[in-house]
Amino acid sequence: MFLKFSITKTIHDWLFELMPAGVAGVVEMILIAVVYLLIFAVAGLYLVLLERRVAAWFQLRLGPNRVGYQGLLQTMADALKLVSKELTGTEKADKFLYNLAPYFVIVTSLMALSVFPFSEEFQAFDINIGIFFLTAISSIGVIGILLGGWSSNNKFALIGAMRSGVQTISYELSVGLSLLTMVLLTESLQLSEIVAVQKNGWLIVQGHIPAVIAFVIFMIAGTAETNRAPFDLVEAESELGAGFHTEYSGMKFAYFFLAEFINMFIIAAIGTTVFFGAWLSPFGITDSIPWLGVFWFLGKTLLLVFLMMWFRWTFPRLRVDQLLRLEWKYLLPINLFNLVFMAGLIWLGLTIKF
Amino acid sequence: MSYVSEIFKGLNTLLTGMKVTGNYFLHARKGAITQQYPDNRDTLKMFERFRGEVVMPHDENNEHQCTGCQKCELACPNGSIEIIWDRGIDEATGKKKKKIDRHIYHLGMCTMCGLCIEACPTDAIVWAPNFENSVFDRTQLTKVLNQPGSKVKAGIED
Numbered sequence: 001m002f003l004k005f006s007i008t009k010t011i012h013d014w015l016f017e018l019m020p021a022g023v024a025g026v027v028e029m030i031l032i033a034v035v036y037l038l039i040f041a042v043a044g045l046y047l048v049l050l051e052r053r054v055a056a057w058f059q060l061r062l063g064p065n066r067v068g069y070q071g072l073l074q075t076m077a078d079a080l081k082l083v084s085k086e087l088t089g090t091e092k093a094d095k096f097l098y099n100l101a102p103y104f105v106i107v108t109s110l111m112a113l114s115v116f117p118f119s120e121e122f123q124a125f126d127i128n129i130g131i132f133f134l135t136a137i138s139s140i141g142v143i144g145i146l147l148g149g150w151s152s153n154n155k156f157a158l159i160g161a162m163r164s165g166v167q168t169i170s171y172e173l174s175v176g177l178s179l180l181t182m183v184l185l186t187e188s189l190q191l192s193e194i195v196a197v198q199k200n201g202w203l204i205v206q207g208h209i210p211a212v213i214a215f216v217i218f219m220i221a222g223t224a225e226t227n228r229a230p231f232d233l234v235e236a237e238s239e240l241g242a243g244f245h246t247e248y249s250g251m252k253f254a255y256f257f258l259a260e261f262i263n264m265f266i267i268a269a270i271g272t273t274v275f276f277g278a279w280l281s282p283f284g285i286t287d288s289i290p291w292l293g294v295f296w297f298l299g300k301t302l303l304l305v306f307l308m309m310w311f312r313w314t315f316p317r318l319r320v321d322q323l324l325r326l327e328w329k330y331l332l333p334i335n336l337f338n339l340v341f342m343a344g345l346i347w348l349g350l351t352i353k354f
Numbered sequence: 355m356s357y358v359s360e361i362f363k364g365l366n367t368l369l370t371g372m373k374v375t376g377n378y379f380l381h382a383r384k385g386a387i388t389q390q391y392p393d394n395r396d397t398l399k400m401f402e403r404f405r406g407e408v409v410m411p412h413d414e415n416n417e418h419q420c421t422g423c424q425k426c427e428l429a430c431p432n433g434s435i436e437i438i439w440d441r442g443i444d445e446a447t448g449k450k451k452k453k454i455d456r457h458i459y460h461l462g463m464c465t466m467c468g469l470c471i472e473a474c475p476t477d478a479i480v481w482a483p484n485f486e487n488s489v490f491d492r493t494q495l496t497k498v499l500n501q502p503g504s505k506v507k508a509g510i511e512d
């Protein structure tokens with residue numbers, strides 16, 4: 001496995017000057033873990049706030065705007081409240097699995113977060129099977145949901161968890177295949193190389209028609225994989241109470257809740273990396289200032305996150321049979337056709353390169 | 355071929371929906387229906403159909419339109435309205451005639467169903483848009499709707 005820590009070379013060199021190599025390596029890993037935990041917490045909390053404000057604007061409301069300037073501290077206050085809550089549970093729950101489930105969900109989303117190229121320097125874990133790792137990790141999260149639903153000894157939680165299993169396993173195929181379509185263009189699974197290829201034009205431009213089709217399928221399947229409306233059969237407030245996390249309270253509930261939003265961020269970040277050139281600026285306008293890459297990456301990601309929120313507050317929910325029909329009768333055949341189409345384009349040299 | 359056309363039709367309807375909600379999103383800051391209540395207490399006006407409490411409007415001569423027919427009292431499903439009435443001499447005709455002494459309204463019992471207002475034949479009682487009805491003592495919720503010294507408007511019974 002190819003490991004490379006490249007969060008700003010200066011800190012790295014300074015640490016290795018200061019102490020022996022073995023200690024410095026450990027300290028560096030801890031520092032990186034702390035940084036990513038911070039990113040995780042802040043991104044999770046502010047995505048919740050963004051969701052609430054955007055939802056309010058879609059419904060002609062104002063949204064939370066009381067705690068702090070324009071409600072900027074609202075989700076912090078909510079998190080504090082959740083920390084202070086009692087952790088309840090059902091009497092006949094399988095205690096070990098019940099307590100384990102939230103960590104499965106949150107650890108997988110944290111692991112997925114670590115491979116993204118936020119900028120040229122700022123990437124903790126540049127693994128050579130990047131995309132494969134991402135799709136694999138993001139489907140482990142469903143184990144946490146299944147465990148949570150199974151072990152809480154609640155019929156609604158169990159139904160929600162089983163639906164989640166059906167949904168994630170089906171839509172994982174579409175996410176994987178649409179990413180595979182783009183991998184045909186990049187000829188590499190490593191995220192830094194995928195970005196390097198896009199210096200000749202973002203992949204959605206390079207691959208034009210099949211890339212756009214792949215992007216549409218990716219957004220649909222990605223929304224389904226994060227269990228958000230219009231595919232929120234897992235939670236389904238109207239029929240299942242709160243779905244798989246019905247029996248969770250306090251911080252354990254908050255873990256599920258935060259992980260859901262981080263998963264949304266992860267799907268959007270994969271979309272940004274694979275289709276929209278990650279930290280590359282449009283037409284290379286800020287190539288001379290490398291740290292602006294973070295700004296471009298977050299900007300594009302938030303645009304895709306906004307798109308997913310737009311989906312959520314526009315479309316009506318699907319039934320389970322409609323959900324499966326959409327995947328197996330529409331998305332999957334189109335995806336397979338699209339894969340062949342893209343391969344043909346590359347074979348004939350019809351891609352657009354600047 | 356209906357398979358392909360269905361896909362395009364589906365995408366088209368999705369885009370139409372997104373256009374509608376996108377339009378809402380762009381106009382939410384100006385057109386938001388949210389009232390930031392304690393802040394805009396002085397300027398807040400409730401909408402026309404709001405049911406705050408039942409009142410009896412009086413004109414400038416301290417005259418109301420209630421004839422004391424008690425239809426509202428009968429219509430009220432939970433007895434929120436009590437009318438204490440009397441007979442007095444009508445000055446115009448010199449005959450004995452029913453008139454109200456006190457129109458008592460228990461706001462604490464009222465469910466805002468509006469049946470009394472529908473039942474009133476002379477439109478003597480109407481909805482008022484007051485919504486700050488909380489008081490420290492329950493007895494303050496029992497209100498006398500007709501003002502002291504008021505009388506019925508002439509010609510309302512004809």
